Amino acid sequence: MRSRIVTGGTVGLIVLVVVVPPLVVGRPFAQSVVLLVPGLATVFGWALLMQSKTGRYSDREVNGDWLTVRTWTGPRSINLVSLARVRCWVMHSRNGHRTVMYSLADTFGNHLYFDEAFSRIVRAAIEETRAQHGVHSVLVSERSSSELGFESLPKSAALLGGLLLVLWIVALFLCPMIAAAIIAQR
Numbered sequence: 001m002r003s004r005i006v007t008g009g010t011v012g013l014i015v016l017v018v019v020v021p022p023l024v025v026g027r028p029f030a031q032s033v034v035l036l037v038p039g040l041a042t043v044f045g046w047a048l049l050m051q052s053k054t055g056r057y058s059d060r061e062v063n064g065d066w067l068t069v070r071t072w073t074g075p076r077s078i079n080l081v082s083l084a085r086v087r088c089w090v091m092h093s094r095n096g097h098r099t100v101m102y103s104l105a106d107t108f109g110n111h112l113y114f115d116e117a118f119s120r121i122v123r124a125a126i127e128e129t130r131a132q133h134g135v136h137s138v139l140v141s142e143r144s145s146s147e148l149g150f151e152s153l154p155k156s157a158a159l160l161g162g163l164l165l166v167l168w169i170v171a172l173f174l175c176p177m178i179a180a181a182i183i184a185q186r
Contacts, residue, residue, distance in 0.1 A: 017038050
């Protein structure tokens, strides 16, 4: 329930920030620096939604096939032997720090994000799911396979993945700004 409240509140706030100011202010809004606000609100809202589903390694509990972790929105569980999809992305900072995030979904529709502290648990869960349900039962992205040590990722694919992440964030930033400017012009 808390997850739905956080998701609904965040999406509602983003829509409010993107739509209301241009409607109230009008044309001057499209020509001011305040036009950055919708883009920033969308990027931070996306980050908030990701964090609301990110499990904390220190607050984990394995109960049979289920992994339960604490998140901002309360405890969330995922079935480790019924994984449906594993994705991963890598974020680099200017000081060289590298953060790996995993996105897991099981066949029951549960969805969680984990950081690299969970990599051993994620790898074991993929191996267990493949052993019980077949090799193709869980969709594992190439980046995830590489990060978890299943196979290496070509350098060109790694660079392309990083470029796509940057393009996604730029689009996430620019699209609400463009939408707000269009609304303000009407």
